[in-house]
Amino acid sequence: MKKFRDVAVVGVGLHPWGVFADKSMPEMAVEAITEALADANMEWREIESMVSGTYLWVSQREGMFGILSGTAISAAMGGIGIPITSCANACATGVALLREAYLAVASGLYDVAIAVAADKSAGGFFRPQSEDSQFDLDYIRYVMTGETNPAYWAMECQRRMHDIGTTEDDLAMVKVVTSKPSPLNPKTRYKKSFSKEDVLKSPMVCDPLHLLEICATSDGAGAVILCSMDKAKKYTKKPVLVESAVIGSPTFGDATIPLTYLSAYPRPAVGILTESRNAMAAAYKMSGRKPEDVNLIELPDNSSWHYFAYLDCILQANDGEAERLLRSGRVDPISGDLPVCASGGLGSSGEAVVAQGLFQVYEVVKQLRGEAGERQVKNNPKVAVAQTYGYAGNNAACLVSKAW
Amino acid sequence: MATQTKKQVPIIPGLFTWPSEKPQLIASRCKKCKTVTFPKAAFCANPDCEKKRENIEVVDLSNTGTIWTFTTQIYAPPAPFRKEPFSPYGIAMVDLPEGLRVLGILTTNENLKLGMKVEMTTGKLYEDEENEYITWMWRPQG
Numbered sequence: 001m002k003k004f005r006d007v008a009v010v011g012v013g014l015h016p017w018g019v020f021a022d023k024s025m026p027e028m029a030v031e032a033i034t035e036a037l038a039d040a041n042m043e044w045r046e047i048e049s050m051v052s053g054t055y056l057w058v059s060q061r062e063g064m065f066g067i068l069s070g071t072a073i074s075a076a077m078g079g080i081g082i083p084i085t086s087c088a089n090a091c092a093t094g095v096a097l098l099r100e101a102y103l104a105v106a107s108g109l110y111d112v113a114i115a116v117a118a119d120k121s122a123g124g125f126f127r128p129q130s131e132d133s134q135f136d137l138d139y140i141r142y143v144m145t146g147e148t149n150p151a152y153w154a155m156e157c158q159r160r161m162h163d164i165g166t167t168e169d170d171l172a173m174v175k176v177v178t179s180k181p182s183p184l185n186p187k188t189r190y191k192k193s194f195s196k197e198d199v200l201k202s203p204m205v206c207d208p209l210h211l212l213e214i215c216a217t218s219d220g221a222g223a224v225i226l227c228s229m230d231k232a233k234k235y236t237k238k239p240v241l242v243e244s245a246v247i248g249s250p251t252f253g254d255a256t257i258p259l260t261y262l263s264a265y266p267r268p269a270v271g272i273l274t275e276s277r278n279a280m281a282a283a284y285k286m287s288g289r290k291p292e293d294v295n296l297i298e299l300p301d302n303s304s305w306h307y308f309a310y311l312d313c314i315l316q317a318n319d320g321e322a323e324r325l326l327r328s329g330r331v332d333p334i335s336g337d338l339p340v341c342a343s344g345g346l347g348s349s350g351e352a353v354v355a356q357g358l359f360q361v362y363e364v365v366k367q368l369r370g371e372a373g374e375r376q377v378k379n380n381p382k383v384a385v386a387q388t389y390g391y392a393g394n395n396a397a398c399l400v401s402k403a404w
Numbered sequence: 405m406a407t408q409t410k411k412q413v414p415i416i417p418g419l420f421t422w423p424s425e426k427p428q429l430i431a432s433r434c435k436k437c438k439t440v441t442f443p444k445a446a447f448c449a450n451p452d453c454e455k456k457r458e459n460i461e462v463v464d465l466s467n468t469g470t471i472w473t474f475t476t477q478i479y480a481p482p483a484p485f486r487k488e489p490f491s492p493y494g495i496a497m498v499d500l501p502e503g504l505r506v507l508g509i510l511t512t513n514e515n516l517k518l519g520m521k522v523e524m525t526t527g528k529l530y531e532d533e534e535n536e537y538i539t540w541m542w543r544p545q546g
Contacts, residue, residue, distance in 0.1 A: 125481050133416045139484070140443065143415055144539045145507045146477055146485050146529075151495050154475035162473075162518050206475045252451050257497055257507055263431075263442040264497075264505040265449065 004106035006229035008239035008403060011040025012362040015118070015221035017349035018189040025055060025062055025069065025118035026076035028221035032358075033077060033116055036223035040235040045080055047225070048110040051100040053117030053354030054088035056391075059129045061120055073116060089247065090390030091300070093117060094222065094357020095398050099245040101226045106242075111228050118221035119352035125149065126217070138260040138392075145262065150214050150303065152259050154206035156272075157305035161208065164320045168208060171304035172199040173326060175212050178301055178341045181333050182348035184375035187359070189218055189349045213304040218350030222358025224365075229403065238369045241403035243287035243383075248279025250393035260392040275395040276313045279387065283397045284316075289383065291315045294399070295338055296367055296381035297331075298360035300389040301345040311340060314385050314397075339377040342367055357396060360386035368402050412526070413535040419443055420526070420540045421464055427526050428464035429506065429540060435459050440504045465506075467524040468545070469498040472505055476513040486537075488530040498522055498542050511543040521545040 013035025015028045029052075037044060052073055055066030065072040070084035089096040097115035104113040125148045128139040141147055160166050175194050183191040194212055202212040225235075232239035250258070251274040253267025258275075271277070284290060291314070299310040311322035311331065325331045331340040343349070343363035346356065364384035366372045387397040414420065420427045432444035436459050439450045444462055447455045474496035480487070487493065494510030510516065511527060522542040530537050 125479075127482050128484065131484060137443070140416055140419070141507065142481075143484050143486070144419065145495060145509055146481055146487060146493060147495055147507055148477060148481050151475050151477045155473040155495065155497055158475060159473040159518070204478055206477055208475075252449060255505065257505060262507050265439060265441065265503060266505055 005108060007102050007105045007226050007242045008229045008232040009224055009242060009361070009365050009400065010227045010232050010235040010239060011036040011042060011225035012365045013039060013223045014187050014359060014362045016187045017218045017220040017352060017359065019122045020219045025066065025120055025221070026072045028219065029073040029116050029118040029223070030076050032118070032221040032223040033114065036114070036225050040225045042225065042235055044077055046112055047080070047114050048082055049101070049104040049113040050074065050082055050084045051097045051115050052084065052086050053093040053097055053119065054086045055119060056088060056090065056353055057121065057129065069118065073118070088354070089396065090392060090394040091351065091353050091356055092247070092388045092390035092394040092396040093354035094359070095245065095361065095386060095388050095396035096247050096357070098224060098357065098361055098398055099247055099396060101224070102242050102245040105226050105228055111231055112225065114223060114225050115358060116223040117355040117358055119355045120219040121217040121351060121353045122219050123217060137262065141260060141262050148206070149259060150206045150209055153214065153303040153305050154209045156309070157208055157303065160305060160308065164323065166308060166323055168200070169196065170323050170326065171208065171213050172196045174301065174304040174307045175199045175347055177326065177332055178307070178345040178347050181342055181375040182344035184373070185344050185348070187349070188344045189216070209303055209305070215302050215346040216350030218352045220349070220352030220355045220359060222355045222362055224358055224361050237404065239403045240365050240368055241401050243289065243399045243401055244283040245398040246279050246282040246286060246396065248275040248282060248395040248397070250275045251278065258391070258393045273309060273313060275393045276310065276387065276389055279395040279397040280313055280316060283385065283399045287399045289399055293383050294385050295379055296342065296364055296377060296384035297338065297340045298343060298363050298386040299340060300387060301341055301347050302351060302389070306389065310387060310389065314387055333377065334375070335378060337379050339379060339381070342372065342375060342377050357386065357388040360388065361398065364400060368400065410531060410534065410536045412528070412538050415529065415537045415539055426467055427524060427540065428467050429524070431463055431465050431504065432460045433463045435461055440502045442504060442506055465504065466501045469500040469522055471516065471518055471520045471522055472497045472499050473518060474510065474516050486530040496522070496542055509539060509541045511541050516544065
């Protein structure tokens with residue numbers, strides 16, 4: 001892989017996660033950008049290139065402005081004539097945006113680039129965006145099989161329990177552990193920690209997943225500013241090096257039926273979640289790192305099943321390692337030596353789909369800088385991974401590290 | 405009774421053989437590498453296979469399979485899904501002898517197990533004054 005010049009995160013900003021019925025998505029993005037600019041001691045006119053997350057639920061909100069989000073957000077900020085791309089990679093969009101901004105700077109084309117996304121996903125089960133019964137597989141799947149997102153997650157979870165022996169207690173403990181930092185994070189939607197009894201008494205949504213074992217859908221917005229490392233000192237004393245920012249896509253023969261699809265054609269030795277494993281393999285290859293170098297993780301805990309599946313994926317572990325790590329306390333977000341979801345994760349905030357990856361990047365940057373306040377992790381992390389997973393075989397991951 | 409005269413109509417036509425005593429999912433298969441796709445696709449999904457429309461043939465899939473995994477959808481999903489009157493339903497991924505893993509609603513959400521043999525049938529999700537609207541469903545055998 002060709003070596004580009006070094007790129008640093010110099011500014012991060014986040015609109016809180018929650019429900020904000022009175023704000024438009026561009027308004028929320030402006031608040032996130034304003035915070036990121038202040039964090040980088042930078043003026044809006046210093047941004048040279050921009051990439052923005054395209055809103056997926058356009059038939060329900062903001063229509064064309066949700067699709068062409070980039071120019072809608074720049075109009076709200078005040079247009080400065082820079083190149084803008086709008087990008088849709090489902091729930092993996094946020095980290096995919098980081099990759100695009102990274103490439104803009106790493107290539108030498110620009111010195112400063114911003115990744116921004118706003119989303120208003122609040123409103124329960126996701127649903128298809130067309131009524132095209134000829135070509136929209138998402139519509140066909142939904143009306144013929146009634147498969148919701150939690151139903152898919154529950155089916156994968158049921159299989160994992162069968163293959164690995166994941167227990168109902170393990171699933172509940174994911175929420176117990178990840179909700180610990182939730183009241184300490186000013187950006188989270190739910191300011192509450194939960195007991196195992198709370199989780200197991202919450203209503204069953206799709207067996208074996210309870211309400212408190214799946215994430216809500218939320219509104220939120222994030223912005224991350226990247227700069228070439230040689231100019232980063234102008235903006236921050238604590239530049240965070242982007243060692244890798246990658247996208248993964250599925251391999252033919254994946255055994256999963258990804259959301260939006262009706263079938264899979266499993267081939268021997270291919271396995272499941274290949275888009276995610278491919279992304280992590282690329283993240284390690286590009287950075288030259290190994291899983292044992294990582295000491296801070298933000299993963300996509302859309303459900304308790306995801307937590308285990310993605311901990312295995314990020315650590316390139318054999319299935320079952322994730323459950324052992326959780327039981328051991330090593331991945332406790334506050335006291336662990338490998339904190340996972342120090343932000344509180346998706347479980348504490350809900351998922352604002354295309355902005356979610358930037359929520360994760362914000363968290364790992366704050367933690368690496370030692371600026372996470374009451375929820376600051378105790379293990380003095382140097383190297384962090386953030387990974388997001390999305391509809392229809394989308395995945396993106398990044399590996400970042402302290403560079404001061 | 406009026407309900408007995410209602411016609412059974414697939415919610416979306418062309419996904420399974422209908423009308424039929426023994427309904428089967430309609431898929432496509434590559435004549436070269438035997439890759440099977442459901443619903444049927446114009447081209448072979450194998451990255452190493454030629455993208456030629458003439459390589460693709462339409463096949464009816466086996467109507468029996470094995471549950472790879474399942475769950476129960478307990479809350480009513482929002483429109484455009486309709487199941488009226490609503491009651492919780494089982495959903496499964498089913499492995500067919502052709503090597504394909506397929507989604508579908510189950511006829512029951514009780515006494516299910518991974519590895520259980522199922523047979524394809526059809527079932528009503530909703531109706532209007534003229535028709536009953538049906539989809540394919542998996543029914544545990546024996």
